[in-house]
Amino acid sequence: MNTQYDLIIVGAGPAGIFTALELLRRNSQAKMLLIEKGKPVERRRCPKDKTGTCVNCKPTCAITTGFSGAGAFSDGKLSLSYQVGGELPDLIGEDFAQELIDYTDKIYLEFGADPHVEGQFQGAEIKDIRKRAIQAGLQLVDCPIRHLGTEKAQQLYLNIQNHLAAKGVEMLFETECENIILEGSVCKGVRIRDGKEIREIFGKQVVIATGRRGADWLEKLCAEHHIAHKPGTVDIGVRVECRNEVMEVINKVLYEGKLIGYPAPWRNKVRTFCQNPGGFVAQENYDNDLAVVNGHSYKERKSDNTNLAILVSHNFTEPFNQPISYAQKVGELTNMLGAGHILVQRYGDILDGKRTWTKELARANLRPTLKDAVAGDITAAMPYRAMVNIIEFIKMVDHVVPGFASPETLLYSPELKFYSNKVKMDADLETNIEGLHCLGDSSGWTRGLMMASVMGVLMGRKLIERHGL
Secondary structure, eight states: OOSEEEEEEEOOSHHHHHHHHHHHHTTOOOOEEEEOSSOOGGGOOOTHHHHSSOOOOSSOOTTTSSTTTTGGGTTOEEEOSTTSSBSHHHHHOHHHHHHHHHHHHHHHHHTTOOSOOBSOOOSHHHHHHHHHHHHHTOEEEOOOEEEOOHHHHHHHHHHHHHHHHHTTOEEEOSOEEEEEEEETTEEEEEEEEETTEEEEEEEEEEEEOOTGGGHHHHHHHHHHHTOOEEEOEEEEEEEEEEETTTTHHHHHHTSSOEEEEOOTTTOOOEEEEEEEETOEEEEEEEGGGEEEEEEEOOSSOOOSEEEEEEEEEEEOOTTOOOHHHHHHHHHHHHHHHTTTSOEEEEHHHHHHTOOOOHHHHHTSSSOOSSTTOEESOGGGTSOHHHHHHHHHHHHHHHHHSTTTTOTTOEEEEEEEEOOOEEEOOOTTOOOSSBTEEEOTGGGTSBOSHHHHHHHHHHHHHHHHHHHOO
């Protein structure tokens, strides 16, 4: 392979993929290298489909790592409003962000996305939901959703992967980027590990787009090389599961109901995220054997349940500057109680101050879709402030969705979102290190598939305009 490129992209998630795509769409002749720690799409297979339990794959989890990143292999939802997906609109402007979303959405359609858009229902039911949300002290965010579906997203991203390869983009899979190469305050390339071999690859421009999976690694890189950044928000919460009958109206009207509240007494921001009608709760594994919970939603395969995340945003002040480590410790403690598995507890048992037992789950109307989750007590590991916020928020949502606070509603833990390190950059996506750009969820500026893809599109344009690629 070559050792000199015009552009090196670290991470084959949406931000990295769409950087390369936009360059190609604008007829760039740049020599590009895409480096990915995981496997290509066609080799991303989770053994749990056959074994029924998580086997903690090494060296990487096929659900969180590989071409297309983690989001596409969970539920594959594209949020079509600038109001959802992080703080990139604060950097580039709301109108421009929406323009880029519309543009990026058309690219997804070209590669096989379902033309149907969820969450565009109009009528008395949406007004009633909004009225009850207002009465409960919640904000209802309107956001059309293009649902790719876990299995359909895999084919779509395979189409993109094949397109990039056909257009001459070199891709290295199962290759880890260990560090960047600096000369003074200029980034000259990256140091990679392919098996036992360590090599140096040089590029005129380097884009780091390692997703939530690589947020911790990027935070350490920023500290080591004085890449300007600041601790941002970290989300700690649970994955909630209800019967479809409870969520029937909101599933039909909104598909994904995005609710935001600020429960007493601390007024932390608490929100719903990643709602999966007829979906399945899933386990994902991160570094250091950290097991976290997520949700999958397929186009064809459906369950009797709906799951969604409830996330509590934590913003820390001086002198503390390790929010990712804080969230990881919460996850590790929960994993310890579950012997390495996800913990699940009934909402009613939390209010009664008791743990949940397996036999109690077996005789309820609501059966867990994550079969190997361990019944227990998540309150023994969840920080008091976060737990109270979650309980109070569930009570608020119950006014909007009657039955949401049912005693048998299931709470799985830990649900953690690692995008707390926010890299400082300008509207041209320039960092204080010349030749280095940080994109997507790992940069702290985006949350989710669409906005990360949008940031990649913008990066592709800026590489042409400012750097002549």
